[in-house]
Amino acid sequence: AVLSIAAVRLGAARVAAVEIDQDSIGNAQSNIDANSVADRVELIEGDANVLLPLLAPVRVVFANIITSVLIPMLPTIRKALTRDGQAILAGMLATERPTMVNELHADGWTIQREDTEDVWWSVQIAPR
Helix, strand or coil, X not given: CHHHHHHHHCCCCCEEEEECCHHHHHHHHHHHHHCCCCCCEXXXXXXXXXXXXXXXXXEEEEEECCHHHXXXXXXXHHHHEEEEEEEEEEEEEHHHHHHHHXXXXXXXXXXXXXXXXXXXXXXXXXXX
């Protein structure tokens, strides 16, 4: 829910927050309510690989999950994006950067921006 709250604070009119971890749903909803964004954030429990195509088209996809989950999701993310869409991926270890960069280039993505903080790496990408 943190990413969905940030998206609203940055100007998103509507956000669908997908969470697969049932144990995290209550905490996510509490955070959404506490930040007064419940009117703009819909929390959905389920697998983003299944739900993202149903939510498409979307302008931005935020994903804060590990590389082993993100790599197989790249085609789903691409198909869900609008023509000018982009994805912001986080939750990856900096040591996994070379592998992820190779995957992104092989899958036809352009890296627009990237950041490393401590052991974590994040990247903003767009389809070529």
